[in-house]
Amino acid sequence: MSEGIKEQSGLSEAAAQSRASVLRSRAESYIALSRHDAAIADLTESITLxxxxxxxxxxxxxxxRVIERYDAALEDFDEALKLEPDSAYALGSRGQTYAALGRLDDAMADFEHALTLSPGSLWILEAKADALVDLDRLDEALxxxxxxxxxxxxxxxxxxARGDLYQRMNLYTEAIDDYTKALETDPEYVRALSRRGEAYRMTxxxxxxxxxxxxxxxxxxxxDRxxxxxxxxxxxxxxxxxxLKDLNRAIELDAxxxxxxRVRGEILQxxxxxxxxxxxxxxxxxLEFGD
Structure with a gap:
């Protein structure tokens, strides 16, 4: 820590480091509670110290990133990677940020680098698969x-997740098989039930x-879905x-x-x-085109 920062904080080097450590730990709990503004405040002070x-x-x-302040997220991940160039976590998170901004080639570069460092990281593999879908490289995503x-x-x-991709590709039998696998593991998985129901409808x-x-x-x-x-x-x-009763309720839940x-309009027609x-x-x- 520079002398200027020490003077500003009024703390010794050891005390500043100790306070910074506690602030980082508290921020992690704030993050777990989805209190991201509080986490950012603690981390900003921690970084100062x-x-x-x-x-x-x-x-x-x-x-x-989670609260969609993507430019600020990129700046922070860049700083993290200057200090730890081989941080798979920072690379994966920066890749997710690039993907959210539509910078898919940059996202893919970060995901590929991260996976050379941590090849078994499920969340990075999932983020890479999502980016491949956005690039319309569906077979690679599979x-x-x-x-x-x-x-x-x-x-x-x-x-x-794979069932959703199969469904997007109109491969409904394969999607049903994957949703069924999910439900064998977790019989009360609502998304799997809802999505399998939709795939059954399509067949x-x-x-x-x-x-x-x-x-x-x-x-x-x-x-609502x-x-x-x-x-x-x-x-x-x-x-x-x-x-119509169900569709009315769906729209009440998500205007x-x-x-x-569209479906309600067709029924009314x-x-x-x-x-x-x-x-x-x-x-x-x-809603779709701004008409």
Whole structure:
């Protein structure tokens, strides 16, 4: 610590280092509690007292990233990497920040470097897979998901993540298989139930879809996506009034749920309720395209 900082803090070198250490530790608890502004305040003081601590820069960068202050996050990760150039954590987090900014080539470079240092890091592999999806390199993304699953087949989330990618690729049978694997590990995994229900809907397996979506909503009564999917299933099964009830609830829960407006508009159109249908289609266009 420089003499100027010591004079400003009024602390000896040892006391300054001790205070900085406690502030870093408290910040980690603030981060765990999602109190990121409090964490940033502690870490800013910690950095002032002990500017050569890479962990403080990295933690502050992570808090900035989580609350979407991406430019500040990049500055902090850059400082952390000056101090610890081979920090897989800082590289992975900076890669996530680049990805959030749409700088996908920079993100991929950081992920690749991080994985040479920590090849079994699941969260970095997942972030790389997400970036590959954004780059429309879907087969490569699938290969990354296969690596993730091979490292720990008991992680339900990993099966769901690959299932979501299969669903995006319209490979619904494969998606259903992966969601089923996730549910074997965690039978009450709401996202797996909801997404498998949607995949069943896309393959015209309406009874199976309805069973999954009913269970998802039993477990999570405010799951807007499950309501939207169940509304579409009920419509396909000929129960338009129940479908509209579900879609109304989905939109109550998320007023920006574009797909729900579109599906509700189509049902209203079939029921010759054209003024209401026009309003829903107009809202969908407004939300997606700014019309």
């Amino acid at each position: 002990a500017p050569d601590n890479a962990r403080a820069w990295r933690l502050r960068g992570e808090s900035h 290969a990354e998901h296969a690596k993730i699953i091979s490292l720990d087949e008991d992680l339900a989330y990993s099966w769901v 015209d397996q309406y009874d199976e879809a309805l069973a999954d979506l009913n269970r998802a909503l039993e477990l999570d009564p405010e799951n 499950a309501y939207g999917s169940r509304g579409a299933v009920l419509s396909e099964m000929g129960d338009d009034e129940a479908a 920006r749920y574009i797909w729900a407006y 079939e029921l010759d309720r054209h003024e209401e249908a026009v309003a829903d289609f107009s809202q969908a266009l407004h």
